[in-house]
Amino acid sequence: xxxxxKSSKKLKSAxxxxxxxxxxxxxxxxxxxxxxxxIPMAWLLLASSKTDPELSSRNPLAFGSFKGxxxxxxxxxxFDNGVIGRWVINSVLYNAAIVVIATITASLAGFVxxxxxxxxxxxxxxxxxxxxxxxxxxxxxxxFVLMDKVSLIDNPLSVILISSLYPFGAFLSYIYYSTTIxxxxxxxxxxxxxxxxxxxxxxxxxxxxxxxxLLAFFAFIGNWANYFMPYVMLxxxxxxxxxxxxxxxxxxxxxxxxxxxxxxxxxxxxEIALAGALIAFPIMVMFLISQxxxxxxxxxxxxxx
Amino acid sequence: MRITKRAAAAVGxxxxxxSALISMPSQAANPSLLIWVDSPRLPGAKExxxxxxxxxxxxxxxxxxxxxxxxxxxxxxxxxGWPDVVxxxxxxxxxxxxPIIGNAREISTLLKAQEIKNFGKLNDWCKGSDGxxxxxxxxxxxxxxxxxxxxxxxxxxxxxxxxxELFAIGADLAAKHPGYSLGALSDxxxxxxxxxxxxxxxxNELSATRVLINSKSPKCTRVTAxxxxxxxxxxxxxxxxxxxxxxxxxxxxxxxxxxxxxxxxEFVLRPASSFNIPxxxxxxxxxxxxxxxxxxxxxxxxGGIYTISPHAKFPRAALDFALFMVGDKRxxxxxxxxxxSTGAPTFPAYIPGNKLWKxxxxxxxxxxxxxxxxxxxQAGKVWTGVKPVRYDADGAWGAAFAPEMAKSKDIQKALDxxxxxxxxxxxQLGYEVTTKK
Numbered sequence: 001x002x003x004x005x006k007s008s009k010k011l012k013s014a015x016x017x018x019x020x021x022x023x024x025x026x027x028x029x030x031x032x033x034x035x036x037x038x039i040p041m042a043w044l045l046l047a048s049s050k051t052d053p054e055l056s057s058r059n060p061l062a063f064g065s066f067k068g069x070x071x072x073x074x075x076x077x078x079f080d081n082g083v084i085g086r087w088v089i090n091s092v093l094y095n096a097a098i099v100v101i102a103t104i105t106a107s108l109a110g111f112v113x114x115x116x117x118x119x120x121x122x123x124x125x126x127x128x129x130x131x132x133x134x135x136x137x138x139x140x141x142x143x144f145v146l147m148d149k150v151s152l153i154d155n156p157l158s159v160i161l162i163s164s165l166y167p168f169g170a171f172l173s174y175i176y177y178s179t180t181i182x183x184x185x186x187x188x189x190x191x192x193x194x195x196x197x198x199x200x201x202x203x204x205x206x207x208x209x210x211x212x213x214l215l216a217f218f219a220f221i222g223n224w225a226n227y228f229m230p231y232v233m234l235x236x237x238x239x240x241x242x243x244x245x246x247x248x249x250x251x252x253x254x255x256x257x258x259x260x261x262x263x264x265x266x267x268x269x270x271e272i273a274l275a276g277a278l279i280a281f282p283i284m285v286m287f288l289i290s291q292x293x294x295x296x297x298x299x300x301x302x303x304x305x
Numbered sequence: 306m307r308i309t310k311r312a313a314a315a316v317g318x319x320x321x322x323x324s325a326l327i328s329m330p331s332q333a334a335n336p337s338l339l340i341w342v343d344s345p346r347l348p349g350a351k352e353x354x355x356x357x358x359x360x361x362x363x364x365x366x367x368x369x370x371x372x373x374x375x376x377x378x379x380x381x382x383x384x385x386g387w388p389d390v391v392x393x394x395x396x397x398x399x400x401x402x403x404p405i406i407g408n409a410r411e412i413s414t415l416l417k418a419q420e421i422k423n424f425g426k427l428n429d430w431c432k433g434s435d436g437x438x439x440x441x442x443x444x445x446x447x448x449x450x451x452x453x454x455x456x457x458x459x460x461x462x463x464x465x466x467x468x469x470e471l472f473a474i475g476a477d478l479a480a481k482h483p484g485y486s487l488g489a490l491s492d493x494x495x496x497x498x499x500x501x502x503x504x505x506x507x508x509n510e511l512s513a514t515r516v517l518i519n520s521k522s523p524k525c526t527r528v529t530a531x532x533x534x535x536x537x538x539x540x541x542x543x544x545x546x547x548x549x550x551x552x553x554x555x556x557x558x559x560x561x562x563x564x565x566x567x568x569x570x571e572f573v574l575r576p577a578s579s580f581n582i583p584x585x586x587x588x589x590x591x592x593x594x595x596x597x598x599x600x601x602x603x604x605x606x607x608g609g610i611y612t613i614s615p616h617a618k619f620p621r622a623a624l625d626f627a628l629f630m631v632g633d634k635r636x637x638x639x640x641x642x643x644x645x646s647t648g649a650p651t652f653p654a655y656i657p658g659n660k661l662w663k664x665x666x667x668x669x670x671x672x673x674x675x676x677x678x679x680x681x682x683q684a685g686k687v688w689t690g691v692k693p694v695r696y697d698a699d700g701a702w703g704a705a706f707a708p709e710m711a712k713s714k715d716i717q718k719a720l721d722x723x724x725x726x727x728x729x730x731x732x733q734l735g736y737e738v739t740t741k742k
Contacts, residue, residue: 053552053556053578056553079347080348144382237367245367248367248369251343251369252344252345264650
């Protein structure tokens, strides 16, 4: 008996030791990836505290001074009487509209493909998949011509409407509604006389909090730093988004394009690092705020009972 | 009843009058102008908009250089949206003149005789083979010899007037003062400073359908033969003048001389964030001459242009804007730039503007002696064998020449890589590539 207890104790201690070794490797691996992810972000934040020459001569992770941030900010905001503020406001407004429209329409589309009784559901689903595969560049000319026909070129609505087209979101919603909500629930609601619209508003929508969070998050991430569509559709400075305006501002400086050579625009690497941080910051905040909801949303439908 | 009739008549008269007013041609309306400029030109363009308020409705938009090329085909498709006047890189004039694009207006018919006179030789880049002007050049980027007077005095050098003398200085530096440099060669530096002034035939458009590209021409090989030993000895840096490594060399006070464009002094050699050469040491000399030549030619690196759209409803108003930017004191001298400096940053390509700029640079105490005389001497000596071409000849330096230089440090190999790359580009755009005239 005592031998059995002893051997059991030995086994437990060996297992504990093994698990400690395993934990050590797992934690080391996680720390390694955390460091790899954090270093570029830390560099971005520290870069704008230094002057341009210091960026080349000092340790990449050394801190310059708070004055460095102020100088870089002043150089960015001095340009064209602080037009950068306008670009920030535009980006926020356009993205808010895109996130709301894209989330609602994608959720509705996914619900219709998965739960409604309309015809050609499979065709709609395949069309959605094809749209996901199409690179945006392939649609530039048709979209430009279309927006011209409806007189929306150089109008923020063109960017908002086009960017709200969200096939990935529709497909995600389709998966969610097909796997998370049991079809019997829809059937019983129909027996009680619910229309498709009522099915969505009274059953599907209240049960799709995690999905909506996920849709909104991806819509925001996909559009906040979007350069291409605003570049094609907008050509008035007052309508530019932050990435577009900064792109035009930086492209004529040797900091980003040495071949440009001469310039009287005081944009150097610290200013570009600060602008990069400005663009990345909202994405980081969004991620931190919504990470719990995101994980819940991503796991939704993974277990089928 | 009578009242009703009168009222009806009054309404009728009003309706006719108002419709007549509406349909009247808007003779009193101001000309309108849509201008696209890059960030350095934005303050000047906005100043122009302010000055013209009430006379011309000017709308100024910020765009990157060359942005029009990306968008013009979209505008052509919907037949609207073209800006009236655009600032862009020098080669754009050829691309925009391409009938498929069709967005560079011939401006000779708009120019007054005095204005053509004011161009002198400074606007020759914009002159087509038909002798007509197709753009207004904003600034000259002619190469000159920048040198450190203090180091020249310390090492006992005299200003070279021939290329062989410059390379002899290089050999002397390698032997007696290792670590000292005569410049960097990547980006478009080797081209604008050595190959172009040597008349090396690259991108020489012979006609609308033929281009001469021959990296094995003796006018090219004399350059590579002279530079290679000095690259090997470290006197010439094979990378970019903008690289941190080379900036460090220059900041340590080891740059003896550098053939570079006229803007090099203000934007590469002087700024604290760049080479940071101290006050009272630098000046410029005319280009040294290649052996067997009678003219000490320059090349160019940069020098943007204004093109006017054939769709512009008020082309003369568009031209007036371009001439304001290159010739008016309010831009050339007074305008406040984004870095809070004032005036045009580079050598204006218009004689009246250039005279104003001369006063500004002559008064600058940074230089040991004003570099203006050397710049002015070289302004009319840019070798005109190089013409704007329909492909991206400038971008090819970064795409083909620089990577080969970084890899092999063999300048002839790098030049051959450039020639192969541009030959392919040229053929794709319908040129017949030839190696002989």
